[in-house]
Amino acid sequence: MCTLVQKYNVPGPRYTSYPTVPYWDIYEFSGKKWQSTLIQSFEESNSSEGISLYIHLPFCESMCTFCGCHKRITKRHEVEVPYLQTVLKEWQLYCNLFSEKPKIKELHLGGGTPTFFSAENLEYLIKGIFKIADKAANYEFSFEGHPNNTTREHLQALYNVGFRRVSFGVQDYNEKVQKAIHREQPFINVKNVTDAARDIGYTSIGHDIIFGLPHQTIADVEQTILKTKELMPDRLAFYSYAHVPWLKGNGQRGYNDHDLPTAEEKRMQYESGKKLLAQVGYEEIGMDHFALKTDTLFKAMENGALHRNFMGYTSSKTQLMIGLGASSISDSWYSFAQNVKGLEEYEHLVGNAIIPIYRGHILTDEDSIIRKHILNLMCRFETEFTTEEIGLLDLNSSFDKLMEMQADDLLQIDSYKIKVLEKGRPFIRNICMAFDMHLQRKAPETRLFSMTI
Template sequence: MNDLSLLRKYDVPVPRYTSYPTVPDWNTELFQIEDYRERLLQAFASYKEDGLSLYVHLPFCESLCTYCGCNTRITVNHAVEKPYIEGLLMEWSMYLHILPDRPILKELHLGGGTPTFFSPEHLKLLLEALLKTVVLHPDFEFSFEGHPANTTYAHLKVLRELGFSRVSFGIQDFDPKVQLAINRLQSFEQVCDVTRWSRELGYGSVNFDLIYGLPFQTRKSIEHTIEKVAELMPDRIAFYSYAHVPWKRPGQRAYSEKDLPSAYEKQQLNQLGHRQLLALGYELVGMDHFALPEDELLKAMKNGRLHRNFMGYTTNPGKLLMGLGVSSISDIHLAYAQNVKSVEGYLSQLNAGKLPLFKGHLMTSDDLNTKSKILQVACQKSFKEDALPKQSKKLLDELMADGLLVSKGEGYEISQSGNQFLRNVCALFDPHYHSTTKKERVFSQSV
């Protein structure tokens, strides 16, 4: 089957599988905060030696990037920083009262929004207060997301002094026309500066986020962007598909569908980007992610230690991820829980002495079994034949016939062409996906 035929068949709405069940399939009616607290204690007792992963959501941005699907609050009023930090520390204090011992912190990530919206002084205030309450795991790893246009040397220096060793810069595209359309403006010189500062300060890993399928993108603009990336050679690259969901993200109505590459053109941009990155010496880790051969993420994939959660791919196999802040999601293996999505609602619940949760899902044994199979596909790009549900046999045969899977030993591996449709292979194991009738209004396209 040729590329265009594969695209027509498999470029359908599919979950990104940073979790299972995916958020739209959570059984929220059965979720009770008391049950969640009990499961948190079980998870803490079982997994504390692996260490805790902590995600902190910092939602503020000075301007709206119209492509963005994150939960953000747009403001130029930096007086919001201190009250929000106080809220984060109040939420963390509530969890410390639930947990019987000091947590062993292995992984900490600042996401957004724009974490570098906050001043270096306020970030230091937040982090020093958090770090006083934990025991650091011997292999701890701290990371954050930075906007090249507002990340300063002072930001990088303060965070490095606090133990941060990884930074991810959201670039998306270097073409001025594309940047203007998505309202994500930063110069190549600014990206050069923040990359150079990071390396001078001792950050061990620098990641660039790039997106294909954006308005006004062309083969020439993708080529140009990756040529500029090649001048800096970050350790990791996330090459994401643009998810056009204007019914969920009204900011995406700033441009129309006619401004976007067609489905076939988008696939060509993806393939072009893949070829360029592979030619530079990067290797494909999993969905959307590339790394240089010496990077720990790639080593983890080859050694069978790669894991995937709401923060994406990680080298940490731990099963205890807690989220702080507006809209943050906790994945404690035995349950999921999400915080309220508005800053006002978040702070209001905290001030009332309540955990700021508004929905969640308690995992069943079937959920845990299915989740492990999907993680195997997403992280190791393989699965055993006896792992496949009987009802998926017909779909398996189609994937084999179309060359997306190949037989190996007692199971199957994703082929080179199948890498582009890894989400479709994960969906083989997802009973919710095959029973959903309105997927086109829930999930983004697979490519």
């Protein structure tokens, strides 16, 4: 395995979209084209499956140095209401384009720290969203909670407006690691919010655990999983720390590169953690995710309904996902669009009745085909190209790369069907990269992505 780690440990995307953001064709993109695909997708899907809504809440009271997300550090809570009012105005701008009331199938609050906002203000936000929208059948609402500041009031208020899923950022329980990543939270805090969520009635509780953190050892990862076993959350995100300190606004500068585990050590952390999670009772779901057999994520995988988008893995697919808030990304299935990142610019544009996007990408026919197969690989660990698709695409170089991976026992190729083997699952990003036409045609000249291992 170490030899394979050395061979395949290269910078690579996580494929929450295809094409990945650095390869978006911003010159062919326009707000007019985006709105056209948005309306088309809405008309095609709203009545049948509904739409998804992601709301970015960017504020945090302190900087966690492992985080690469867009955020604004402040202790001034008077920013809450003006920001939420702007989000609701943005939502109104979208609804003005639609011929009927949106039916929301999935809604997720991400950040930043959503629980930076008061319970009262989060309830105000959700009620504002549904003044001009309806809930779709079998809807699923979720939010990210910080164990140190998520209160019972937060949990109850969001439960009252339809939330049944919550994920808590644990990362690691070792105090030295917590101090390095500026995320000091004792186990009792995680236990309290997990117990409170269960008591209130949440049906899916998740914990996020990271391996590859500064000063982290295999023993730390195992201890964190054993502590997690005491609480048995319904699902787990067990993912690799993405070291990208070169990104603007990133806080990953509180430690040196030599404080991080080597690629081989990271892989051992993953393999050891994965084995222990299986012993505890968790099933592997796609990339970096695990769930109990009773959780909707596992059931979605069994039923072939697992989907992946900018919100991560979801238990059902919607064709249209709208992102609200500064830096949010929307997906109309035919195109992507990202909001401006600056809070002041975001509020200015929305205040002037302008949907605040600043870049995006219109998918080509080739993009749509490759996207489908990357999604299949990410969600099902297998895919099969049709004869028509093979005729449309030049996949010679892709299959050349796959033949080498087959020789390494990472996957099996049967004509145009690819099946990822158990040994190949840790290298799923590398396998998807074999089909990334944009990456093949133009290798990045600067560092864009974290290492795959």
